[in-house]
Amino acid sequence: MTILALLMALSAVQDPPHPKLDFTLAVESRGADWAFVVEGTTELPDATVLKARLYSLEEIDDYRGGRKVVEESMMQDKLGFRLIKVQGGKIREAILTSARKPYSIRYRAKLTYDPDRQEVAVLEKAGEKEFSVPRDIRQGDNAAFDKEIAAASAELGREMENVLALYRDLKGRFQVWIRKPDAAEFQAWLKDFQKKAAGVQERNDQRYSIWAVWLERQAKFRIDAFVDRFEGMWHDFEEWLAATARIAELSKDPAKNAEELKELADQEQHLQLRIRHGLDGFLASFEEAREVMGIDAPWDPESVDAIFKEYEAAAAELAALADRRDAAEWASKSPGARDRSRRSLLGLVSKKLIPRRGYDRILDLREKFDALFSAQELAVKGDGTALAEAAKAHAALVAEFRKYAGLK
Numbered sequence: 001m002t003i004l005a006l007l008m009a010l011s012a013v014q015d016p017p018h019p020k021l022d023f024t025l026a027v028e029s030r031g032a033d034w035a036f037v038v039e040g041t042t043e044l045p046d047a048t049v050l051k052a053r054l055y056s057l058e059e060i061d062d063y064r065g066g067r068k069v070v071e072e073s074m075m076q077d078k079l080g081f082r083l084i085k086v087q088g089g090k091i092r093e094a095i096l097t098s099a100r101k102p103y104s105i106r107y108r109a110k111l112t113y114d115p116d117r118q119e120v121a122v123l124e125k126a127g128e129k130e131f132s133v134p135r136d137i138r139q140g141d142n143a144a145f146d147k148e149i150a151a152a153s154a155e156l157g158r159e160m161e162n163v164l165a166l167y168r169d170l171k172g173r174f175q176v177w178i179r180k181p182d183a184a185e186f187q188a189w190l191k192d193f194q195k196k197a198a199g200v201q202e203r204n205d206q207r208y209s210i211w212a213v214w215l216e217r218q219a220k221f222r223i224d225a226f227v228d229r230f231e232g233m234w235h236d237f238e239e240w241l242a243a244t245a246r247i248a249e250l251s252k253d254p255a256k257n258a259e260e261l262k263e264l265a266d267q268e269q270h271l272q273l274r275i276r277h278g279l280d281g282f283l284a285s286f287e288e289a290r291e292v293m294g295i296d297a298p299w300d301p302e303s304v305d306a307i308f309k310e311y312e313a314a315a316a317e318l319a320a321l322a323d324r325r326d327a328a329e330w331a332s333k334s335p336g337a338r339d340r341s342r343r344s345l346l347g348l349v350s351k352k353l354i355p356r357r358g359y360d361r362i363l364d365l366r367e368k369f370d371a372l373f374s375a376q377e378l379a380v381k382g383d384g385t386a387l388a389e390a391a392k393a394h395a396a397l398v399a400e401f402r403k404y405a406g407l408k
Contacts, residue, residue: 018113018131019043021050023091025109025135027102034101035094036074038084038109038135045125048086049117052095057106057136058212071108072210083117100206103148103213104140149215156219157295162200163226164286164300169193170230171279174237178272183241190234201227215293222289229285233278240271290355301406304353308407311344312398315369322376322387330380338373342366354405361401368394 023040036054044050055071062068073080074096084093095109112132115123140148170193177186200223207220247264250257317337321330345366348354354362368390375390401407 018129019126021111021113021131021133023109023111023133023135025107025137027107027137027139028094030094030097033097033099035098036096036102036107036109037092037094038111039090039092041090042086043089044086044113045122046086046088047119048113048122048126050084050086050091051081051112051114051117052084052093053081053110053112054096055108055110056208056210056212057108072212074107074208074210076209081112084111098206098208100208101148102139103208103216104138104142104144105212106136106138108134108136110134149213152213152215152219153294156215156293159200159203159219159223160286160290160295162196163223166193166196166200166230167226167282167286170233174233174275174279177237177241178275181241181244183245186237186241190238193230193234197227197230218289218293222293226282226286226289229278229282233275236271236275236278240268240275243268243271287352287355295355300353303351304348304405305407307344307347307351307353308402308405311341314338314340314344315372315394315398318373318376319391322379325380327380330377334373334377341369345369358404361404365397365401368397 020043021040022042023038026037026039028035028037038052042048054074056074057069057071059067059069075081082093082095084091084095091111110132112130113126114130115126115128118126173186173189204220204223204227208216209220211217243264247261247268250261250264254261314337318334318341321334321337345362349359349362372390372394375384375386378384379387
């Protein structure tokens with residue numbers, strides 16, 4: 001017998017085949033929920049306990065060269081698996097249920113026989129060797145995934161608007177109560193605010209935290225952070241209100257309470273600064289999150305609209321001047337209208353009303369405006385050949401910008 005044949009024979013003796021375990025993985029719609037279901041048959045005895053794990057799969061570049069498939073757990077609990085039992089030589093179990101429809105990507109279910117989880121009667125029949133069986137599926141296709149990402153991005157944009165609305169409400173209330181504390185009014189407001197924040201958190205909790213759907217993971221992380229910041233700020237304000245109330249009480253006898261009053265004054269000032277710092281820093285974090293997640297629409301359409309109307313008014317004034325073909329009037333009035341138009345576009349950027357991802361739109365609009373102004377100036381001098389085309393190109397870009405910015 002050759003050495004290779006001998007090794008193969010020994011291997012067969014040492015590693016007997018494990019009991020048959022055959023199953024499929026499927027995604028099922030269950031009313032408002034979605035479930036990842038494993039179903040199959042097995043030679044394992046009844047009451048065998050199997051560890052069921054679920055992964056998303058993603059193909060990435062391998063630093064050693066080529067590509068590799070990586071697993072990422074879909075199960076976010078501490079165990080990272082679900083225990084299921086064999087009954088009558090069969091298994092059928094929903095190993096993960098979610099209110100969120102699964103994305104059109106690859107998934108893997110893995111069932112593991114772990115001898116440490118078995119009763120003695122099972123071990124006697126199934127043995128003491130651990131083994132695992134994987135099954136993969138591809139849910140949907142690339143076209144479906146692209147549509148899902150587009151829908152998720154639109155949904156995320158709306159959710160970020162909800163986050164911003166909460167911030168504006170919180171900031172406005174704090175600005176009032178910092179000047180005139182009202183603990184009872186604050187508590188009444190806080191109850192409603194917490195309910196709204198909990199709604200944002202509940203919707204975010206339904207998201208999948210997987211790198212295979214990068215946008216989804218980023219959204220879950222970022223919105224969690226915003227809700228945590230809100231909670232930190234309202235707790236700071238509760239402490240501030242308690243400190244101001246205590247100061248008011250002790251101030252009735254300042255001589256007697258001088259030492260405690262000094263400590264409380266320092267504490268009150270520290271809390272107020274922390275609140276203001278939290279409010280001031282929120283927008284920077286909000287804008288950074290929007291940049292990372294690729295949401296490039298302005299987050300304050302009302303302010304953008306006010307400035308953009310100034311731009312449009314100045315541009316309309318130039319159009320009217322050009323139509324009159326009065327060289328003297330054009331020379332005296334067009335420079336002022338042109339400067340107002342340019343300052344308005346610059347204001348959208350300098351006041352940080354347009355995210356960095358939207359700067360190219362402003363540059364394009366400025367380019368079309370300059371081309372239109374040049375055409376208008378030539379028309380006033382008697383050459384109107386380029387005016388209609390320049391005006392059409394500018395109007396199209398204005399309309400596109402209004403749509404992009406969500407302006408009415």
